Amino acid sequence: MIQRGQIPADVVFSMASPMDEKGFFSLSLGPDYTMAAVAKARAVLLEVNPNVPFTHGNCHVHISQVSALVESNDPVMEVGLPKIGPVQEAIGKYVADMIDDGSTLQIGYGGIPDPVVMQLSDKHDLGIHTEMIGDGILTLIESGAITNRKKKPARQNGGHVCAGFEKAVPVHGAQSNDRNAPDRFHQRPLPGRTKRQTDVDQCHLAN
Template sequence: MKIVTAAEAAAIVKSGDRIFLQGAAMTPNTLINSICERYEELEQVEIISIHTEGEVKYAFPPYNQAFNINSCFVGGNVRKAVNTNKGDYIPIFLSEIHFLFRRNILPLDVAVVQVSPPDRHGYCSLGVSVDIALPAIQTAKKVIAQINPQVPRTHGDGIIHKSRIDLAIEVDEPIHVAPITEITDLEHAIGKNVADLIEDGATLQLGIGNIPNAVLSNLHNHKRLGVHTEMFSDGLLPLVEKGIITGEEKEIKTGKIVTCFAAGTKNLYDFVDDNPLVHFKEAGYTNDTSVIARNPKVTAINSAIEIDLTGQVCADSIGQRHFSGVGGQMDFIRGATISEGGKPIFALSAATAKGVSKITPTLKEGAGVTTTRAHVHYVVTEYGVVNLFGKNLYERAKALISISHPDHREMLIKAAYERFERS
């Protein structure tokens, strides 16, 4: 591993290359910005990533004349570009992205990552983003890294030897944080409704945000909970500290918290640093349905942008506009369904902040079906809980209307009558 300047490391990228960028809290922005500064001498550089944090010069003029975004999960910083001719979106399960690299479908020329300093044996940690970064490093022709002492050294599979890194720069700066925001009364109501579905001994999967945090805040009387998730966030820490999360009933890595990436506050990063309780694995493992399903009572809690009256879920687009990605939703919904005693759950507010109903007669024109109606079981809003499993289309519509926002129920009843009226 050779330590160089950022400009020297960036020079490894050539026109026509396909480069991978590590994402989430570990986004290596110093290296990325140095690559972007070469925009006048580069052309047709393809960028592959899941969501990243921080400044994205490559998404905007004049830098974007040299770069094209091919996003496997659309974050807010590239959303505008992905919905123009300077970027695009690959619909793909998080569990299957590694196949793009390992099966040479989208071979990588350069992987750009951020790591901890090497230990006395020469091993660096990928920190809190192992997800698809590990297979990217294992398959890329070249690897450049920014070495940062503020990267947590995490346990699990996210360890690479310094000999795998071709060029490296040194930085000393905090990794990206996701601040905790106050939970509203509405979110508390949704959280309580979800928490009532969770049994003692369940294995949890949750994402980031106020609704998952509201669920977790309502679990302080539960016992023997486990965690097998794609994402680990601050809301889990109080339950670990109180001995509520023990993992003792998990089948896979009993007693361990299993995740592929973490995003949150410095408190979270300090907790996972050198903590053998938390195992960071690649997404091809954490999100493998057959692995998930071996745990008991898998309770997967996911969100939606909108759900139609038959139970079709859109979670990655607003009409034709790409908003996020398929991610791991289907991986865990299916894993929870197959798990003994498992519960796949969709938790959402009944309406948007602007008062638009999230339960709709039909999905918006052009909207993607992230999760099919055949996969949807529990749906939770602040107005209650319904289970669609085994219900016909008309029964599903009646159930979903019962937990919709009261301001929209008349409209939904009329739509259901027109659709399902029998002669």
């Protein structure tokens, strides 16, 4: 909607990593809709923070696009883990048993997706194509369960928001982690071309 001009974007404020040798900042952990706004805005203001990792994908802003910047050394905000009880653990095991080796996962956040992720460390050659990359996915990368070897068309971790504890943040600067805007990740043809795409999420009851 921002790209089509249905939602105006006049001035963009965003957190960013320090500039690289080519003059690019990375919007890093949450470029989501910000890149579309950057393309439309008359002014782009960046808060540059060395605690923000330089991530890869469509999340880079060149110094020539920046109107002003301010330096910061504040810690990156952390998102705590949801409360997981015996019911959530039982559901997590039931769902995890239905996920095959070689599946590409879209993992949500909450009391159901997290217990599922906890049960997947003995799986093999999982891939990631998801909105949010958090601590649970980091655990699977460290255990070797996520390799992206059987993921097609792109053999790398893909997402557009990172959230978690401090230990998760540096990992998202790796070349194997691709950070892109939602309009790319939610295109219907892309998940449709991904073999064994498996979505794990939860729904909430609203009064």
